[in-house]
Amino acid sequence: MAILTAGFGALSRADWVVLAVYLVAIVSFGLWMGRGNRRVDDFFLAGRQMRWWAAGLSVMATQVSAITFVGTTGQAYTKGMSFLAFYLGLPFAMVILSITLVPFFYRAGVFTAYEYLERRFDARTRTVTSLLFLLSRGLALGVTLYAPSLVLSVVLGWSETATILLMGGATILYVVYGGNRSVIWTDVVQMGLIWVGIFICVGVAITRLPDGFALRDALALAQTTGRLETMDPSLDPTRPYTVWSGLFGGMFLAMAYFGCDQSQVQRYLSGRSLTESRLSLLFNAFLKVPMQFLILLTGVLVFVFFHFHAPPLLWNRAELVRVERAVPPAELQRVQSVFEAAHLERRAAAEAFALARHDGGDESAAREGYLAAGRRLDEAEAEARRLAESVSGEPYNDTNYIFPTFIVSQLSGGLAGLIIAVIFAAAMSSLSGEFNSLATASLVDFYRRYVRTTASDGHYLAVSRLFTAFWGVFACLVALEAGRLGSAIEVVNKFGSYFYGSILGVFGLAVLTPSARPRGAFYGLLAGMTAVFVVSQLTAVAFLWYNVVGAVTVFLVGLAITAVAPGPRPAGTR
């Protein structure tokens, strides 16, 4: 019985051509832009010659991973736009960083953020923070590569190995050769492509609404289900996305990520001046929230779209095939019939709701009828998920498959290929910046610091390329093994959130308190990480608050230790 998987669609020849052209063009462009690296300064900081808009787009592209793109739309489809709160604090964080950390990094003339900590405190603090970056970013890199590869492998009908090697291999090629200049210029192209893709998706979702069903009706329908709620004023600290967790937790997270994570710091340190560097961050302050709004809106419109087009029983085609093979046909037919009937009922209720709005009918009753029909469809979907879970024996979540399925089944004339290329672009733009930054920290904070303290620029350039290749291959290996790691992958993914805020606290001590000493910074860092671990284990506080807990603990403990038992002064000068 292959009926259930019939509606998933497939890429046309034009789509494959578009995808192939993208991959060849981006690798060629990356290699071309990266030619002429003579010094490590060129390789890691693009000769410090980047304009603000290029560095700013690169900052943005590094943050937008493929799973952000497909996961966020899926999240808007299933739960609505509340995730937007996550970004509310970002503009304020950009202003604070432009005033505080960015000028300090510039005046210190450093390659890595952690290098600055040795000048301000001591080698121990630098080494620990850089090591934490390498551990968390290095392991998370595998997830960055694995998650979209898994989704694309199902959607494109390829093996996971093929998508991992294609995505990882293409990125390794131009980053090893061209370094940060290739990273930034390909990021500019990829970010442009992502913006084009977002507008195409919004446009397609709007134009594919049925006749007589306007955008306003679609938004009213989504609003009825609570999916347009973006500003939850709740003070409950256990709710993940509220105005307050977004403003305060999100601001601390953004300060930690953009201010202390080498994958971001390296993007804006390549600016040709302090002004260019600051503007690249402020550029993100203006554009980030609108961009996420559009991505989430796309997910909401896809949700409305599938009121009028039949969605699959399960969004993950591979799981659906497994279910078809394992479940008795009669049982599967029953579940599918219930699902189809519930979908048709919800469609009729949505049309009745729109009619009541247009003709001045009883809108309230129509709304109630629609919500009741929606609940019945939710129950039918839950039954299908239970079926999948009974077959696999594992929890089933197909949120990340919704958007790619929409693309492949509904877009034609090369557009599906273009949007799949956008997903590749989102993945590769994150990977490239991370390969480059991991190589920088490896070389500058460890190899040059502890192994070969003096050598020629040519030697360091060659070792930089080796480190880049190492991290690229490492990412591919982790991604290839990720399927077998299971829940360990989730642990790895959350690993960074335990100390992000704490590292921010150390940088806060460094730039805001002239009296802070190395001992206070180091033990403050340990105290901050311990505090976050305790809060995460013993309370239900939402994860965005971990960053506030970590940063504040480090700051207060660092100051207290400096006051009570200050220890030796910093070896360097501020």
Add this chain to the structure above:
Amino acid sequence: MPQETAGRRDDESQVPLFGTWPRIYGAVVVSALVVMMLLTLFSGWPF
């Protein structure tokens, strides 16, 4: 590995817009607040 000398790229006085850096930062903060206001309007708008 050559390193930048302090001060060479310290262009605190170069302000591309609005005359001073505090005004630029103020513009970012005001725009963020306006976006939050628009989002609140969007969520509660009677479509």
